[in-house]
Amino acid sequence: MTKQIVLKSRPVGVPTLKNFETKTVELSAIANGEVRLVAHTVSVDPYMRGRMSDAKSYVAPYSVGEAIAGGVVARVVESKSDSLKVGDYVMGMLPWQEEMVVPAAGLQVVDGNIAPLSYYLGVLGMPGLTAYFGLLDIGKPKAGETVVVSGAAGAVGMVVGQIAKIQGCRVVGIAGDDAKVNYLLNEMHFDAVINYKTTTNLDAALAEACPTGVDVYFDNVGGEISDSVVAQINKGARIIICGQISLYNETSVPMGPRIQPTILKRSALMQGFIVSNYAERFPEGFKALASWVTAGKLKYAQTTLKGFDKLPEAFIGLFEGKNTGKLLVEM
Amino acid sequence: MTKQIVLKSRPVGVPTLKNFETKTVELSAIANGEVRLVAHTVSVDPYMRGRMSDAKSYVAPYSVGEAIAGGVVARVVESKSDSLKVGDYVMGMLPWQEEMVVPAAGLQVVDGNIAPLSYYLGVLGMPGLTAYFGLLDIGKPKAGETVVVSGAAGAVGMVVGQIAKIQGCRVVGIAGDDAKVNYLLNEMHFDAVINYKTTTNLDAALAEACPTGVDVYFDNVGGEISDSVVAQINKGARIIICGQISLYNETSVPMGPRIQPTILKRSALMQGFIVSNYAERFPEGFKALASWVTAGKLKYAQTTLKGFDKLPEAFIGLFEGKNTGKLLVEM
Structure with missing residues (x-):
């Protein structure tokens, strides 16, 4: 059993806590090619507001009653994939869920030695x-x-x-x-x-x-x-x-x-x-950004809230301009 | 002596005949490198409305009391230039004036055998x-x-x-x-x-x-x-x-x-x-347009008023949508 946060209703105007709901769900069994992850840091981003509406946009809308999804850094705690091992950290577009079983394909391994893990949701993401x-x-x-x-x-x-x-x-x-x-x-x-x-x-x-x-x-x-x-x-x-x-x-x-x-x-x-639109050129962009970060030419600020339950509050805070730099929720 | 049309006052809102005035002016003597021209066909274009205001725009505003200027096809009637001879037709940014003395430099010779002369103010201009x-x-x-x-x-x-x-x-x-x-x-x-x-x-x-x-x-x-x-x-x-x-x-x-x-x-x-912005590539554009016109792939419509005095009326007509195709005044 694990906690997830779902879109309870589509916001009209400014989102409120009432638009979100925390549910407890069963984890599915892990199949070949899949991994079990524990969320480490979750990103809240302004573009997610668009996905909460059902108007035509550049990303598909969230479904009411289903988990919100976005950028998440997580730790592999069980693996049936050749490409990922227990203890690896990965980044992906993942549900707002404390623990999850997902395909290894589509996850990006991230390296905490190059930069703080949270940077992969920010300056390096x-x-x-x-x-x-x-x-x-x-x-x-x-x-x-x-x-x-x-x-x-x-x-x-x-x-x-x-x-x-x-x-x-x-x-x-x-x-x-x-x-x-x-x-x-x-x-x-x-x-x-x-x-x-x-x-x-x-x-x-x-x-x-x-x-x-x-x-x-x-x-x-x-x-x-x-x-x-x-x-x-x-x-x-x-x-x-x-x-x-x-x-x-x-x-x-x-x-x-x-x-x-x-x-x-x-x-x-x-x-x-x-x-x-630039997906094919992400390696070029990542390389340049990482080199500026390691050379000290590119600084980065983050505002971090603690605890899975803070996700809705963090998201709403984006529209109040509370954050300096990247707004994140750490587990 | 020749007639010219000057901007009498800057239009506020829709231009009216009262914003224009016909004056009679003396022609200057023709100097070396200059030609005397008789206007043949004069173009009226929407962008000229911007030049009648004194707001910052991409072309300098007309001065009140001075001749309106725009695209004109004219005939050379006297020449002190090696590059132009009497009888040539030229196109240039010239004053609204029946007859004028101007430098030959900056005039473009136009060829009535390729297309009607007026086309150089329209589809080929x-x-x-x-x-x-x-x-x-x-x-x-x-x-x-x-x-x-x-x-x-x-x-x-x-x-x-x-x-x-x-x-x-x-x-x-x-x-x-x-x-x-x-x-x-x-x-x-x-x-x-x-x-x-x-x-x-x-x-x-x-x-x-x-x-x-x-x-x-x-x-x-x-x-x-x-x-x-x-x-x-x-x-x-x-x-x-x-x-x-x-x-x-x-x-x-x-x-x-x-x-x-x-x-x-x-x-x-x-x-x-x-x-x-594309001035350097005008030859390329002209060549393509002329080839389509001569091949019959590119048709062109014109609405022509007759007589120099019709210029203000023609210009005002642009904003009433009266013209099909290029709006011109023929002398």
């Missing part, structure tokens, strides 16, 4: 790869250009900013509290960081932080923050649409200023993406 | 090159894909649709009256054309015309028409922002549904451009 491919492949930042990133203190944003610094860019972050602002300035060496919640005039603050305009905008947030940034893009700017967390809990179609006239006048590019 | 580079370089349509073009009966739109047909695509046009719809269906062999003014449900009409969704959207119009199209784009769709004629006369910031969530969910690309 999906968030890091998202930052790497979105910024470099779509944004194509050139040394001396100005890169603005929203959600700058998030799991993706802080990697984006640091990679942009490595490329020789001026990096301007937008975040939601002063502790995050100071962290990004002092620990991650952003050139400027704006607290969008306390600034009285975001347009003016951006203009001051970007004296030569915005060449690349890596957008994790959307909404009014993006209105400000898009209004200040330069000719030939690239806008990477990675997330729109400010809009995920909207219950009606969000309205705003039309951006096509600006896209036209500035000959700008806007591109949406999901990291799995 | 800026509008044709705009369609060619926007569709092929940004849109990258593949055979079997569905291409939607707004402003389909305009100078650019009708070329876009026909090039997309040449590429083996399903082509769906959006236009504003039944004569245009029939013309595009019968003469230019579009697969479907929607009259957005008479359809009761544009979303449903588009869904019917695009049973496998929209892969490429070439947007000349913007506004609510684009809201409908963008909602039906496929994963990996490309949206080319070429014009936004429905918004050019707005006096406040146009509002609409935010499109970034759709761009994200569909991993779509949106790119604004101006044809001069």
